[in-house]
Amino acid sequence: MVCMIGWCTIGNAQKKEFTLSGTILDKGSNQPLEYATVVLENLSQENEITGGVTNAKGKFDIKIASGNYRIRVEYLSYITHIIENQQISKNTDLGIISMEADVSALEEVVVTGEKTTVEVRLDKKIYNIGKDLTTSGATVSDALNNVPSVTVDIDGAISLRGNENVRILINGKPSALVGFGSNDVLQQLPADAIDRVEVITSPSARYDAEGTAGILNIVLRKDRTLGFNGTVNMTAGHPIFSRMTSNLNLRTDAFNIFGTLGYDYSESPGNGLFDNTYTSGDFDRILESRDILRQRQGHNLNLGVEYYINEKSSIVGSFFTRQSDDEDNTDIVYDRFINNVLDSESLRVENEMEDAHAHQVALNYENNFNSEGHKLTADFQYSYDKREKTTGIDENIVLPTSELIDRETIFEIETQNELLLQADYVLPVGDSQFELGYRGDFEETVTDYRLENLNLDTGEFEVDEGLTNVFTYMENINALYTQYGNKWKKFSFLLGLRLENTQLKGQVESDFDEEALEEALGEDIDLNFDENYLGLFPTVNLIYELAENENITLGYNRRINRPRGFFVNPFPSRSSIINIFQGNPDLDPAFANAYDLGYLKRWEKLTITSSIYYQKETNSFEIVQEETGETTPEGINIIRSVPINLSTNERYGTELGILYNPKRWLRLNWSINAFQFVSEGNFNSVEYGTENTSWFSRFSSKLTLPGKIEWQTNANYRGPRQNAQTKYKGVFFMDLAFSKEIFNDNATLAFNVRDVLNSRKRFIDTDTDFFTSDGELQRRERQWALSLVYRINQKKERGKRERQQDFDDDGEGEF
Template sequence: MTTKILSTLSIAFFLFFSLSGFAQSGPHKVSGKVMDEEMDAPLEFATVSIVNANDPADVTGVVTNSQGNFSIEVPEGTYNVIVEFISYETKRFNDRKVDSDLSLGTITLGLDSDSLDEVLVQAETTQVSVQLDKKIYNIGKDLTTAGGTVSDALNNVPSVSVDVEGGISLRGNQNVRILINGKPSAMAGFGDTNVLSQLPAEAIERVEVITSPSARYDAEGTAGILNIILRQKETLGFNGSVNLNLGHPDNAGLSANLNYRTNDFNIFTNIGWRYFDAPQNNFSDTEYLRRFNSDGEIIRPEYERIREERETERLNRNYNGNIGIEYFLTEQSSLTASLFYRYGEDEDETLNNSDRYNGGSLVEETLRRELQSEEDNSYQISINYQNKFNDEGHELTADFQFENDAEVQNTYINEDYISTDQDNPGAFQREEVYTEEDQKEYLIQADYVLPLGENARFEAGYRGNFENEVTDYRLQQEDLATGNLVTNDTLTNIFDYEENVNALYSQYGTKFGKFSFLLGLRLENTQLKGDIDSRLSDEELVAAFGFPIQTEFDNNYLGLFPTVNLIYELSSDGGEEENITVGYNRRINRPRGWYINPFPSRSSRTNVFQGNPNLQPAFASAFDIGYLKRWEKLTFTTSVYYQHETDSFERVEENTGQETTDGIDIIRTIPINLATNKRTGGELGILYNPADWLRLNSSFNFFQFETEGEFNGIDYGAKNTSWFARFSSKVTLPGAVDWQTNAFYRGPQENAQTKNEGIFSIDLALSKEILNESVTLSLNVRDLLNSRKRKSFTSTEFFNRESEFQWRQRQINFSVIYRFNQQKREQRRGSDEDFDDPGFEG
C-alpha cells in the first residue's frame, strides 16, 4: 500500500507542475467535483488522469482543489477519465467524446482496501469486504442503532444474532470469540458478552465476521470470531463528535469522540456516560410429575403446579473512557499507548409472584422480593509498537496489555405469604448474598511479516494470555429461632481459577493468476487450574451435593490447529465481480470459570446453576465454501458450512433430590460434555441498490445440528433444524430524510429438553442532516411490536414447564450527533492502514 501511495503522489505532483503547459493547447474544458462517499465531504488532491483512448501513452491530468473541484483543457478527441485518491476506489469514465466543454458532475469515491485477496462491495448502510478468512461489515449509517449499544449493532450484522438475554450467536452457535481491535479486551467484558450492551454503537467502525479464522487468531471459539474495530480518526488537526441520546424507558447518554492529530503524533479519546432503565419480565408455569422411588412407591410432589411471574426494574449507570496517544518515532515506526476505564453501578429490584396449586385449586401465594446492587470497576492498559522495515510490507508489531476487573455484588432476598391454606405455615428465611470477583489478565503478543516477492508473504508470531479470577461467594440465611443471619457453610466458598494459554503460529500466503491461498498452523498449550476453598471437607461435600467435587484441579491441553483458506477468482477482470472461497480450520471451546465452578448460583430458591469441574474442552473441525457475485446494482453472497465437534457442551436440567423448606423440588442446571455435535448449514445475502434513494439488504441463514450423548443414564441426543432471516431497507424521503426499517425473524429451536418458539422483531428509524450536515438528528424505535420474547417448553422426567422471557421492552430513542472538523480524510504516515491488513492477515 505504501508503494502505491508514493507512486500516486509522484504522479499527482508531476501532473500538477506540468498542467499549465498542457492547458494552453486545449480548446475544450473537462471539469467536475470529487467527494468522499462516506463523509460526503470534498476530497482535496484527488488525481484526475485524462488518457487518449486511441493513444494510451498520451496522458495528462490535474489534482482537485480544497473544494474537490477540478478543471482541465484538452484537445478535441475521445478520452478515458480516471479519478483516483489514496486508499479509495478508482472510478473510470471510458470513451468520453470531448468536442465541447464536458462536465462530469459530482464524482463520489468510497474506501478501497486495495488487497490481492479482497473484493469490496459498496453500499451506504453497510460496506461488505470479502477476504480469505473473513467478511467485513462496516456499520456505516445504520440508523436503527443510533443511541443504542454494541449488542444492538451486532444484531444487524448478517450471520450474527443476539438473543433476548444478550447472548451472541454466529450462525446459530453461541461459542463465538469476541475481540476488540483484534485482541481480547476488557471492553468486551473478559468474554462476558453482556458488557457489550453497555458500550455505545457509535464507537464501532466495522465488524469482522471471521468464520474461518487464520492461524494468526486464537483457536478459541468453535463458531468463529467477531472482531469489533473501533473508530479512529485520520483527519489532521483537532476534530471529533459529540452524541446525546434520550429515550423511553428511561435512557439517557452523552458521549464524545475527540482526536488531535499532527504529523508527529495523534491523541485520541472516547468518553461516555449512560443511564437507563431496562424493565424485564419473566413468566413460568411448571407442572411437577409424580415419580417412583427405588421401592416402586409413588412420590407425590408437595405442589402439583407452580406459576411464577417475575418483574424486574434494572437501573444502570455506567461510565467509560478511553484515552491514548500514538507517537510516530520515525517514518517507519510508531508507538501507541492507551488506557481504557469503565465504571458501572446497577440496582435491580425483582418481584416474584408465585402461585401454587394442588388438584387444580390455588392453595398458596407468595411474594419474593430481591434487591441486587452491583459495582463494577475495570481498566485496561495497552502498549503497541510497530516497525515497518520497508515499504513492501516487511514489519514487526509487538503488544502488551494488562486488564483488571473488580466486581462487588450484594443481594437481599425476602419472601412472604400473601395467602395459604396451611394452619401454621413455616416462615421463609431472609437471605443475603455477597459476591466479589477480581479478575486480572495479561496479554503479550508479537507478530512478524516477511514479504516473499510481489504476491506472497510469510508470517509468524507468539501470543500469551494469562488470566486469574478469584470469586468470593458468601450466603447468609436467617436463623428462624433467633432472627440472626448465619453463614451457610455448604454454599459459601472461594474459587481461585487460572487460565493460561501460550501459542505459536506461522502461515504462508500467495497469489498466482486467479488463485490465492493462505496456509497456517497454530500450536496452543492451555492450562486450566482451579482451587476451591470450602468450609466443608470432601466427605461433607459429597454428602451435600450427591457426587464427588474436585476442590483442586490442574488440566493441561496441547493442540495443533491447522487452517486452510482459498480464493478463486471466476471473473476475467481480476476477481472484482465473482469469486469462490474455501476454508478449513480446527477450533477449541475451553470451559470458562463459571462453567467449572461446582458451587451453585441461584436464580430462585427452586432453580440453581452448578458448574462442572470435570468439564473437558471441546474440539471442532469446520469446513466452509462461499460464493460472491456482484453486478452493478446487485450483490449476492452465499456459503455452505459443516462442523463436527467432539465433547461438545450441553446444559441439562435435572432434579437434585433436595427440597426447599416448604417442600418444593430444587432443579439443577449443569453443563456436561456430550459425545458429538454436528452442524450443517447454509446462508445467503443480497444487497440491492435499485436507485439512489432506495437500498435493500437481506440475509438468510439455515442450519441443522445433531447432538449425541448421555449423562447420568439419560440420553440427551437431539436433532434440530432452524433458521433466521433479516431484512433492511433504507429510503430517502423528500426533504433528504432517511427512513430505515430492519426486520428479524429467528425460527423455532429445540434440544433434548427444551423447545423454543420463533421470534419476530422489527426496528424503525428516521434521520435528518442539518446545519451544513454537521448535525444528525435520529429517531428510532427498537422492537416496534414489543415481540422479542423467548417462549419455550421444557420437558423432563420430573417436570414440564412453559415459560416466557423478555430481556428488554420496546424502546424509543432520540439521538443528536454533532461533528466538527471532520471534512477531510488523510492517511497518516508511519502507520498501518487501520486494522484491515492488505495482505493475508486474519
C-alpha cells in the same frame, strides 16, 4: 493537461528512456494508496506531460525520457505532493512518498448513497456498520444484531450462525469489556464507538484458537484525520434512557490523540411468566410470575495516543476504563396448586446491587521495514476487572397466611487479572507473504462467595459455611504460530499452523460438604485440578477469482472451546429458589473441525454473498437439567442446571445475503441463515442427544423521503430451535428509524423505535421426566429514543474511497 485513463507523451521520441519508480503511502497509517496519480511535467519541453497511477501496493513504475521534471502526486482528498526540478538521467527510485489527508477536501466529498460496505478477505468479512440509523444512540449489542450471520438474544448472548460459542475480541485482543465470560458491558457501551465488525468464520493461525463458532472482532474508532475533529452524540428515550458520548481526535505530523468518553443511564422494565408442572413433590403445578426492573448507570473512557517515531514506525498507547453502578429488582409470585386447586401463594423479592469497574492498558509497537509489507509488531495488554455484588432475597407466604419464611443475603466479589503478550513478524517474498508469531494469554479469576441466612428463631444472620467459598480459576495459554500466503493469477491461499498449550487450574477454599458435592457431580470429580492440553490447530483459506466481481472462497480450521470459570465452579448459584445453576469441575475443552465454502458476486446494483458450512465438535458443551432430590421450605422440588461434555455435535448450514440498490433513494438488504445440528451423549445414565433444524432471517430497507428525511426499517425473525430438553419458539421483532441532516449537514437528528411490536421475547418449553415448564421472558420492553449527533470539523461522510488491500484482500463491495 492530466489524463486519468491512458497517458499520452508529447516530447522528443529520440531521447533515451529511463524508469522512474516509487511508492505512495498514507502518512498516518503507512497503508498503500492505490490509483494515486503521478503527473510528470517536463520543464525543458513546454506542454510535455506524462504520468501513471499506482498499483494495489501503492507502487508506480513509469518510462520517461531524460530531462528536468516537476513531479506532482495527487490522490482524492489528500494534499498534493510536489517535487520540483527532478533531474532524470538514469533509472530513479523516489522511494516512499507519504501523503497527508486534506481535511478541507474531505469536507467537500459528498458521495450519495451512504452504503454499508463489506470487505471479503481470505479469513474474514469486514462490515462497516457505522451508518445504520437504527443503532443511533444504541449499544454495541444492538449494533451487532444488525450484522449478517450474528444474532443477539434478549439476555445479550451472542451467536454466530446459531452457535453461541463465539470468541469476542476488542481491537483484535481479549478485553476487559468482556471479562468473566459475560457480554453485559456490550449492552451498555455506545454503538457509535464502533468503527467496524470483523466476522471471522475461518480464523487464520494469527488468532487465538478459542471459539468453535469463530470470532467476532469489534474494532473501536481511532480516527487519523489531520487536525481536530470528532462527534458528540446525545440521546434520550423511554422507558427512561439517556446517553451522551463523544468521539474526539487530534492529529498532527508527530502524533494522533483519540478518545471516546461516555455516560449512560437507563431503566429497563421486563416481565416473565412460567407454568411449571411436577411429577413428584408436594405440588403438581406452580405458576411463576416475574416483574423485573433493571437500572444501569455507567461511565466509560477510551483514550489513546499514537506517536509516529518516523515514517516507518509508530507506537500506540491506550487506556480504557469503565465504572458502573447497577441495580436489579425482581418480584416473583409463586401460585402453588394441588390437583389444580390453589393451595398457597408466596412472594420472592430479589434486590441485586452491583458496583463494577474495569481497567485496561495497552501498548502496540509497529515497524514497517519497507512498503512491501515487511513489518514487526509487538503488543502488551493488561486488564483488571472487579465486580462487587450484594443480593438480598426475601421469601414470604402471602396466602393463606402472611409470614416471612426465608431471608438471605449473598455477597460476591469477582476479580479478574489478564495479561497478553504478542509479537508478530511478517516477511513478504515477491507476491507471497510469510508470518511468524507468539502469543501468551495469562488469566486469573477469583470468585469470593459468601451466603448468610436469617435464623428466624434468633433474628440473627448466620453464615452458611457449606456454600461460602473462594474459587480461583486460572487459564494460561502459550501459542506459537506461522502462516504462509501467496497469490498466483486468480488464485490466492493462506495456510497456517498454530501450536497451543493450555493450562486450566482451579482451587477451592471452603468448609463445604464434599460428600454432597461428589453425590451431585460424581465421585471422580477433582475440585482442585490442574490440567494441561497441547494441540495443533491448522487453518486453510483459499480464494479463486472467477471474474473481477465474482469469487469463490474455501476455508478449513480446527478450534477449541475452553470452559469458562463459572462453568467449572462447583458451587450452586442462588438466583432462583427452585432453579439453580451449578458448574462442573470435570468439564473438558471441546474441539471442532469447521469447513466453509463461500461465493460472492457483484453487479452494478446487486450484491450476492452465500456460503455453506459444516462443523463437527467433540466433547461439546450442553447444559442439562436434573433433579437435586432437595426441596424448598415450602416443599417445591429444586431443579439443577449443569454443563456437561456431550460426545459429538455436528452442524450443517447455509446462508445467503442480498443487497439491492434499484434507485439512489432506495436500498434493500436481506439475509437468511438455515442450519441443522445433531448431538449425542449421556450424563448420569440419561441420554441427551437431539436433532434440530432452525433458521433466522433479517430484512432491512432504507428510503430517502422528501425533505431529505431518511427512513430505515429492520425486521428480524428467528425460527424455533431446541436441545434435548428445551424448545424455543420462533420470534419476530422490528425496529424503525428516521433521520435528517440539520445545521448545514454538521449534525444529524434521529428518532428510532426498537422492538416496535413489543414482541422480542423468549418463549421456552421444557419437557423432562420429572417436570415441564412453559413460559416466556422479556428482559427489555419496547423503547424509543431521540438522538442528536453533532460533528466537529467534519461533514457527513456518505461514502468511502474504495481501496484494494494486501494480497489477502479479495476486494471491497457493497453490503
